[in-house]
Amino acid sequence: MNKSAQQKAAHVTTRRLYDMKQNGEKISVLTAYDYTMSRILDRAGIDVILVGDSASNVFSGHNTTLPITVDEMIYHARAVVRGVQAETGRAMVVVDMPFMSYQLSGEEALRNAGKIMKEHECDAVKMEGGRTIADTVRRITDAGIPVMGHLGLMPQSIYKYGSYKVRAEDRAEAEQLLEDAAALERAGAFAVVLEKIPSSLAGEISGMLSIPTIGIGAGVECDGQVLVVNDILGLNREFHPRFVRQYADLNTIIEESVRRYVSDVQSGGFPSAEESY
Numbered sequence: 572m573n574k575s576a577q578q579k580a581a582h583v584t585t586r587r588l589y590d591m592k593q594n595g596e597k598i599s600v601l602t603a604y605d606y607t608m609s610r611i612l613d614r615a616g617i618d619v620i621l622v623g624d625s626a627s628n629v630f631s632g633h634n635t636t637l638p639i640t641v642d643e644m645i646y647h648a649r650a651v652v653r654g655v656q657a658e659t660g661r662a663m664v665v666v667d668m669p670f671m672s673y674q675l676s677g678e679e680a681l682r683n684a685g686k687i688m689k690e691h692e693c694d695a696v697k698m699e700g701g702r703t704i705a706d707t708v709r710r711i712t713d714a715g716i717p718v719m720g721h722l723g724l725m726p727q728s729i730y731k732y733g734s735y736k737v738r739a740e741d742r743a744e745a746e747q748l749l750e751d752a753a754a755l756e757r758a759g760a761f762a763v764v765l766e767k768i769p770s771s772l773a774g775e776i777s778g779m780l781s782i783p784t785i786g787i788g789a790g791v792e793c794d795g796q797v798l799v800v801n802d803i804l805g806l807n808r809e810f811h812p813r814f815v816r817q818y819a820d821l822n823t824i825i826e827e828s829v830r831r832y833v834s835d836v837q838s839g840g841f842p843s844a845e846e847s848y
Contacts, residue, residue: 583618583663585695585717585761591618591794592783598795600785601803604630604647608800609654613662619785620655621697621797622648624667624727629801636726637670641683644669649691664693665719670727673698677707684711684718695761699725701751705758712759720755722748723789724767737788739768752776752784764797765789767814788814 591598599616602623603609612620626647627639648666655662666687673680684696695717698704708718723738732738739745748768755763762783765773770790777784777792786793798815801807805820835841 581659581661583661583694585663588618588663588762588783588795589781592781598783598785600795600797601800602626602797603651603654603800606650606654606657609651609662609664610658612800613655613658613660617662618795619663619665619797620651622651622664622666622693623799624669625799627669629799629807635729636667637729639669641669641672641686645687645690648687648693652691652693663695665695665697666691666693667697673704673707677710680704680707681711681714681716684716685714688716695719697721697764699727701748702754705754708755708758708760718758718760719785720752720760720763721766722751722755722763722768723765726766735767737767737769739772745769745772748772749776749779752780756780756782762795765793788812 588598598618600619600621601612601617602625603612603620604622604626609620622644624636624639624644626643627633627636630647631639631643633639644666648664652664655664668680668683668687672683680698687693687696696711697719698708699721701720701722708720711718724732724735729735739748745768749772752763760782762785763776763780764785764787765776766786767788770792773784773786773789774792777794783794785795785797787797802810802815803818805817805822806825808822832841
């Protein structure tokens with residue numbers, strides 16, 4: 572089997588994620604926004620790369636995810652897809668549909684989802700919401716575009732919530748979330764992200780659905796986990812939620828490296844004779 576055939580055979584698909592849930596295999600998901608990082612994540616064996624609208628925060632410096640546009644998401648997605656294709660080609664690439672790209676009408680949502688899929692060959696799109704977007708999810712999936720749902724704390728609705736506190740702690744909201752999750756599955760979603768909800772509720776939803784749940788601050792009973800790659804690498808010193816586990820302190824490493832470079836340039840120690848032509 573040649574390299575391209577091996578890559579194609581190994582590529583993670585919606586069916587593969589479904590089978591992982593049925594077999595009790597946990598699904599690993601991280602965000603990425605550029606070519607270099609996506610190459611590293613794919614090479615390291617990540618199952619799914621989410622081109623998150625969190626790029627609005629960690630890449631562009633906005634306070635919320637709301638300002639990022641469809642065209643900006645496509646820009647990031649193109650780079651990520653190229654990065655995956657340059658490595659093993661295994662990771663699935665899912666792209667967030669940004670704020671107001673799907674809320675106005677099902678027709679506009681389908682048009683934007685199609686544009687995202689056509690312009691960079693990603694594998695799926697992700698949308699926030701439950702019963703209110705179920706008809707739109709059905710319309711998009713009927714067109715052949717896989718949709719990942721997102722429930723619980725939904726960052727695109729942050730001004731509605733007024734805070735980033737845990738959602739569905741009371742039973743009334745929990746019952747609504749259960750109904751939303753069931754509606755997304757009926758509409759054809761292939762997976763659902765559960766953000767910042769009680770772990771007991773996440774376990775209840777995971778047991779109820781046949782499609783995988785991907786948790787972020789939702790406990791270990793979810794079928795998989797997702798985090799922002801900048802957070803696990805310690806690139807952001809200001810953001811320390813309890814659900815993030817930091818695996819490195821690249822902020823310090825990068826800063827110290829740059830300080831050494833500045834010092835070497837100022838002292839004339841760089842470049843050396845060996846580093847010159």
